[in-house]
Amino acid sequence: MNKHLPNRARITGTGSCLPERIVTNLDLEKTLDTSDQWIRERTGIIERRIAEKGESSSTLGAEAARRALTAAGEKPEDIDMIIVCTSTPDVIYPSTACFVQREIGASKAVAYDISAVCSGFVFGLSIAEQYLKSGRYETILVIGAEVNSRLMDWTDRSTCILFGDGAGAVVLKREESEEPVGLLSSHIYSDGNRAEMLIVPGGIGRETISRQAVEDNLYTLKMEGQATFKVAVKKMTEVSLEALEHNNLTKENLNVVVPHQANRRIISAVAEKLKMDSSKVIVNLDKLGNTGGASIPIALDQAVKSNRIKRDDLVLLTVLGAGLTWGAALIRW
Ligand code: COA
Numbered sequence: 001m002n003k004h005l006p007n008r009a010r011i012t013g014t015g016s017c018l019p020e021r022i023v024t025n026l027d028l029e030k031t032l033d034t035s036d037q038w039i040r041e042r043t044g045i046i047e048r049r050i051a052e053k054g055e056s057s058s059t060l061g062a063e064a065a066r067r068a069l070t071a072a073g074e075k076p077e078d079i080d081m082i083i084v085c086t087s088t089p090d091v092i093y094p095s096t097a098c099f100v101q102r103e104i105g106a107s108k109a110v111a112y113d114i115s116a117v118c119s120g121f122v123f124g125l126s127i128a129e130q131y132l133k134s135g136r137y138e139t140i141l142v143i144g145a146e147v148n149s150r151l152m153d154w155t156d157r158s159t160c161i162l163f164g165d166g167a168g169a170v171v172l173k174r175e176e177s178e179e180p181v182g183l184l185s186s187h188i189y190s191d192g193n194r195a196e197m198l199i200v201p202g203g204i205g206r207e208t209i210s211r212q213a214v215e216d217n218l219y220t221l222k223m224e225g226q227a228t229f230k231v232a233v234k235k236m237t238e239v240s241l242e243a244l245e246h247n248n249l250t251k252e253n254l255n256v257v258v259p260h261q262a263n264r265r266i267i268s269a270v271a272e273k274l275k276m277d278s279s280k281v282i283v284n285l286d287k288l289g290n291t292g293g294a295s296i297p298i299a300l301d302q303a304v305k306s307n308r309i310k311r312d313d314l315v316l317l318t319v320l321g322a323g324l325t326w327g328a329a330l331i332r333w
Helices: 025-029 036-043 057-072 096-104 117-133 192-197 211-215 225-246 264-273 292-305
Strands: 007-017 022-024 047-049 081-085 110-114 139-147 165-176 182-190 256-259 314-321 325-332
Touching: 007 057, 007 117, 007 292, 022 025, 025 036, 036 264, 047 165, 057 081, 057 096, 057 139, 057 165, 057 292, 081 096, 081 117, 096 110, 096 139, 110 117, 117 139, 117 165, 117 182, 117 292, 117 314, 117 325, 139 292, 165 182, 165 292, 182 225, 192 225, 225 264, 225 314, 225 325, 256 264, 256 292, 292 314
Parallel strands: 081 110, 081 139, 256 314
Antiparallel strands: 007 165, 007 182, 022 047, 139 165, 182 325, 314 325
């Protein structure tokens, strides 16, 4: 008689999609009181991708999804669920995920968005993990997609230099295995007491959208940069160690870290605390800036495609974002 093996959640394909348009620090120097040198030294960013008219979280997300499906050898009609992690949805409603579903022809999938800003992708993975490990679903698409450029105050040098646009996607499959493979565990947290630390204050629920609110610049990102920096280093380290401990693993077992790409100095500080050699840490913010919820899946896809993540590697994802929200996931690739 066949023994019933535990359900695992395995990433079987990754994909990403970036806007063509590149905006360099030198471009920003022309309109902003900043310098390429300051941005490089304080953030590590050299250039970022910015969406053109017609590009949006759903168009970038759908293309990233198609690429992930191709890599996984999966057909759109076999997807059970689409989770789009975005804080820059195409419209207020319906969800961006429904546009993606239509675009890729995932006819049987249930599709919805989640809002956890930069932490969105790790939160999304955590949801997919539960559905796959419980045996409820077979195939789930998790997409991180953002057009942060639409929420920037292009006169605020302390924020607009940091962000960029793009999308990344993964296909997760239920797999029965004795061995602990795939997504080993995910650990996610929120602290609404610090909601104002990173916020786009303009909304739709507290007050009707008004010309005045737009003129008062409420529909752009406001950030307490230094406070966010400090809490990011602390929480990303803490939650990473928690994920390792939960799986009876140690820092020494890690092969690759894919951190959220907010600031090179945050990544270096976290890597130092985890005693990770920089060769094991994936960094692409020099080319992309902070792409919010898309940052980890894009970095993951690039790392897979460039062979920096290989079968059986122990991979750590770690992030902090607005909310505040933070989380980590451990994957046996
Ligand atoms: N160009 C030139 N000077 C700039 C600048 C820019 N783009 N942005 C800020 N400055 C100036 C400030 O005005 C300040 O000048 P002052 O000393 O005359 O007042 C000086 O640089 C230092 O500012 P400060 O905010 O202390 O810089 P910092 O080293 O903390 O770097 C951030 C600012 C935003 C890059 C950094 O705090 C950061 O990355 N924070 C975390 C961001 C983050 O993770 N966000 C997203 C999480 S998802």
